[in-house]
Amino acid sequence: MSYRLQSIIPVHWSSICTHRCIPSHINSRFLRVWCCGNSYRNQGEMEEVDGSKVCEVVVGDAELLEKKIAAIRTAGPAKLQVIADFDATLTKYWINGHRGQSSHGLLQQGNPEYDVKRHKLYEYYHPLEFSPTIPIEEKAKLMEEWWEKTHALLIEGGLTYDAIKKSVANASIAFREGVVELFEFLEERDIPVLIFSAGLADIIEEVLSQKLHRSFKNIKIVSNRMVFDADGRLVSFKGKTIHVLNKNEHALDMAAPVHDRLGDINGLIDDNASVKKRTSVLLLGDHIGDLGMSDGLNYETRISVGFLNDNIEKSLDSYREAFDVLYLNDGSMWGVVKLVSQLCSSGSD
Numbered sequence: 444m445s446y447r448l449q450s451i452i453p454v455h456w457s458s459i460c461t462h463r464c465i466p467s468h469i470n471s472r473f474l475r476v477w478c479c480g481n482s483y484r485n486q487g488e489m490e491e492v493d494g495s496k497v498c499e500v501v502v503g504d505a506e507l508l509e510k511k512i513a514a515i516r517t518a519g520p521a522k523l524q525v526i527a528d529f530d531a532t533l534t535k536y537w538i539n540g541h542r543g544q545s546s547h548g549l550l551q552q553g554n555p556e557y558d559v560k561r562h563k564l565y566e567y568y569h570p571l572e573f574s575p576t577i578p579i580e581e582k583a584k585l586m587e588e589w590w591e592k593t594h595a596l597l598i599e600g601g602l603t604y605d606a607i608k609k610s611v612a613n614a615s616i617a618f619r620e621g622v623v624e625l626f627e628f629l630e631e632r633d634i635p636v637l638i639f640s641a642g643l644a645d646i647i648e649e650v651l652s653q654k655l656h657r658s659f660k661n662i663k664i665v666s667n668r669m670v671f672d673a674d675g676r677l678v679s680f681k682g683k684t685i686h687v688l689n690k691n692e693h694a695l696d697m698a699a700p701v702h703d704r705l706g707d708i709n710g711l712i713d714d715n716a717s718v719k720k721r722t723s724v725l726l727l728g729d730h731i732g733d734l735g736m737s738d739g740l741n742y743e744t745r746i747s748v749g750f751l752n753d754n755i756e757k758s759l760d761s762y763r764e765a766f767d768v769l770y771l772n773d774g775s776m777w778g779v780v781k782l783v784s785q786l787c788s789s790g791s792d
């Protein structure tokens with residue numbers, strides 16, 4: 444492990460925002476901190492380590508964040524769960540200067556005619572997804588239509604599991620630095636991680652397997668799940684379609700431990716009922732809509748961490764309002780690693 448969890452020292456968020464500086468004990472991976480007051484932001488001191496990567500952290504209400512941290516620490520790790528979006532949250536937004544691929548977008552089904560057909564659907568529906576003039580109910584119907592047509596093409600075009608494996612191997616997709624260490628830290632403490640995605644569970648599992656080279660017993664994927672026949676050919680999808688506008692309706696019944704596919708039967712993951720009893724939530728997302736991922740849970744305390752990867756100037760105010768902690772410029776996961784270590788620490792440390 445490149446990052447020593449044992450050496451983590453808690454972050455004092457209020458000192459970041461009040462004094463507009465990076466406390467000397469904070470790991471230098473926090474290269475630059477933007478400090479925010481209630482109505483404006485000030486740029487804080489900067490630390491530069493590897494020059495090319497600038498990670499910026501925004502905390503809108505440090506006092507509230509400190510209160511939430513204290514509440515989660517008091518409740519203890521046994522009450523904590525992590526809910527994370529996948530694309531552009533766990534994965535990087537930019538890869539080598541280009542937009543990284545999404546779990547949906549990376550799929551090449553080994554049948555060019557059908558890849559073209561799916562791309563045409565993308566060109567038609569994607570602008571509608573972001574249209575400000577279409578009412579939300581109508582948009583949800585359009586998204587469902589898009590997902591179902593895409594899924595039908597995957598079946599009709601004869602998608603195989605081998606094609607998924609090849610697509611992932613050739614894809615431009617990578618996890619943020621620190622994701623492995625975050626998962627390891629949580630696994631060691633039996634803290635469940637639910638990954639919510641409107642993409643495809645089978646692809647996400649394959650990305651986890653190929654890019655992280657190991658499985659995690661504490662991870663569940665809540666996403667669209669494929670059914671393959673004995674020859675490894677896609678024949679159907681399980682359950683209700685999860686698209687961008689309904690993924691928050693938490694289809695927990697569709698979740699399955701990632702180790703099912705990988706042959707690891709000694710999972711530690713809680714069943715859905717006990718996940719619902721974990722009343723402290725750490726939520727990770729890159730869209731304001733991702734905040735709805737915890738809607739079905741009866742949580743007592745939620746800390747939301749946002750990744751604002753692009754259009755920063757335009758979206759900063761709304762993201763800062765929405766998320767407790769915000770990482771800018773496609774930052775790493777190290778700040779979240781530090782945060783969870785703080786949430787799981789006890790006593791006066």
Ligand SMILES: [Mg+2]
Pocket residue numbers: 528529530531532728729730
């Ligand atoms: Mg996302």
